[in-house]
Amino acid sequence: MKRLYPLLLVLGFLSVSGLGHAASPPAGDALPLIVIDPGHGGADLGATGVTGIFEKDVVLDFARSLKKRLEMLGTCRVILTRDRDVFLSLEDRVRFAKKQNASVFLSIHADTAPPTPKPRGSQKPKTGLMRV
Numbered sequence: 001m002k003r004l005y006p007l008l009l010v011l012g013f014l015s016v017s018g019l020g021h022a023a024s025p026p027a028g029d030a031l032p033l034i035v036i037d038p039g040h041g042g043a044d045l046g047a048t049g050v051t052g053i054f055e056k057d058v059v060l061d062f063a064r065s066l067k068k069r070l071e072m073l074g075t076c077r078v079i080l081t082r083d084r085d086v087f088l089s090l091e092d093r094v095r096f097a098k099k100q101n102a103s104v105f106l107s108i109h110a111d112t113a114p115p116t117p118k119p120r121g122s123q124k125p126k127t128g129l130m131r132v
């Protein structure tokens with residue numbers, strides 16, 4: 001099992017035109033939809049932190065918070081692939097985003113980093129585009 005040291009959130013994010021700084025954003029269903037995917041869940045714990053916290057719980061909390069903050073902007077709609085501790089396959093997550101006709105699919109993970117007395121550099125997050 002991987003150990004999770006200081007949490008490093010890894011986001012796979014797609015940029016979408018129409019999000020952000022519209023002078024008067026459209027209302028309701030006309031707003032672009034962001035599907036946030038908190039990684040792992042259920043029996044799939046993801047990485048484990050030094051305190052015993054599981055990645056699946058960290059990313060779910062982060063996803064819920066991000067959803068609230070994005071919705072406060074009023075420029076997009078946001079739904080989560082999961083909002084409880086349940087396992088979904090990658091195929092299920094992507095199928096869900098496609099079914100919702102999402103503009104953005106954002107998968108959230110918290111990676112691991114080994115302890116070191118003199119931390120150097122950074123880990124390059126894996127990002128990528130996924131056509132949904």
Ligand SMILES: [Zn+2]
Pocket residue numbers: 039040046047055108109110
């Ligand atoms: Zn992960």
